[in-house]
Amino acid sequence: MPKKVRGDRKEEKISQIRFEDKYIAIQELHEKESLSIRLLCKIAGMARSAYYKWLNRTPSSREILNKEIIKEMKILHEKVDSTFGYRQMTFHMNRNFEEKLNHKRIYRLMKVAGLRSVIRIKKKHSKRTTPQHVAENILNREFTAEKPNEKWVTDVTEFKYGQSKKAYxxxxxxxxxxSIVSYVLGHSNNNQLVFKTLDQATVLLDGEHPLIHSDRGFQYTSKGFKRKIDAVKMTQSMSRVGRCIDNGPMESFWGTLKCEKYYLHQYKTFEELSLAIDEYIHFYNYDRYQKRLNGFSPMEYRAKAA
Known part of the structure; x- marks a missing residue:
């Protein structure tokens, strides 16, 4: 076999291994929540053709073994409170499996599974804040609710306008x-932006106490946010570290907003951007019909529940 062909096949296998966890997450969200494959692939940063190629493949013996290794590593990772790096993990996996496993393979599979040691993490130049409060992933990708104001998801995204100015x-x-319950556009990504969004949403409650899920951004792990949550007797849930797909519905909305509105125009001023977002969210809530809502818009579907 020519060297180039062998090289291409090797690169293809490495690519499949590297993105396997993302492929699986895309498959789960598409099947459970009817989210668009195109949008999920865009969020994950991969081509749809690559996902479909993975979906229709026949798993090799190596892929099957990799799944078993990842499964065992996840169990061990939780058991040792995330303290094992790839070296210790290699020692343990070599005892669990008959096949001799290379440390490079374990390192790669740990990255695929999002497993990393909390000890001796390499320093980054960017300043990192220490979370004041962290909640468990109570939502656990259960992205359906039986009634309004039962489960909320929240996040912050960035937009650019003018000469590289930013809005959040x-x-x-x-x-x-x-439906989008509340939203706030601001010049700074800070606590007040998130707190104001929460305040706008909670005044609409009528005795309900939603679960609210977010990532582990500094606003959501702050004591101030926790106090506001406790004051209205809401339950807080957070995504796991490095798992943006844990907040898939919010990521999905950002993708839809940007594809259907933001990317189609250029905004010279903050006011232009703000007006465009107001118009789109009103359209999304009242006039954008959805298959998973039986052809109704979010607010039409909500009215039927009432």
Whole structure:
């Protein structure tokens, strides 16, 4: 076999291994939540053709073994409180499996599975804040709700306008109908942006106490946010480290907003951007019909529940 052909096949296998965890997450979200494959692939940063190629493949013996290794590593990772790096993990996996496993393979599979040691993590130049409060992933990718104001997801995303100026949009989405409950566009990504978004949402509650899920951004891990959550007797949930797909519905909305509105125009001023976002979110809530809502818009679906 020519060297180039062998090289191409080797690169293809490495690519499949590297993105396997993302492929699986995309498959789960598409099947459970009817989210668009195109949008999920865009969020994950991969081509749809690569996902479909993985989906229709016949798993090799190596892929099957990799799945077993990842499964065992996840169990051990939790058991040792995330203290094992790839070296210790290699020692343990070589005792669990008959095949001799190379440390490079274990290192690669740990990256695929999002497993990393909390000890001796390499320093980064960017300043990192210490979370004041961390919540468990109570939502656990259960992205359906039986009634309004049962489960909320929230996040902040960035937009650019003018000459590389930045704006930040904070929003809360209801998983019952996908509607945007509240949103705030600001010049700074800070606590007040998130706190104001939460305040706008909670005044709309009528005795409900939603679960609210977010990533581990500094605003959501702050004591101030926790105090606000406790004051309205809400339950807090957070994504696991490095798992953006744990907040898939919010990521999905950002992708939809940017594809259907933001990327189609250029915005010279903050006011132009703000107006465009106001228009789109109103359209999304009242006039964008969705298959998973039986052809209704989010607010139409919500009205039927009422």
């Amino acid at each position: 949009l904070s929003a809360i989405r209801d998983l019952y109908d996908g």
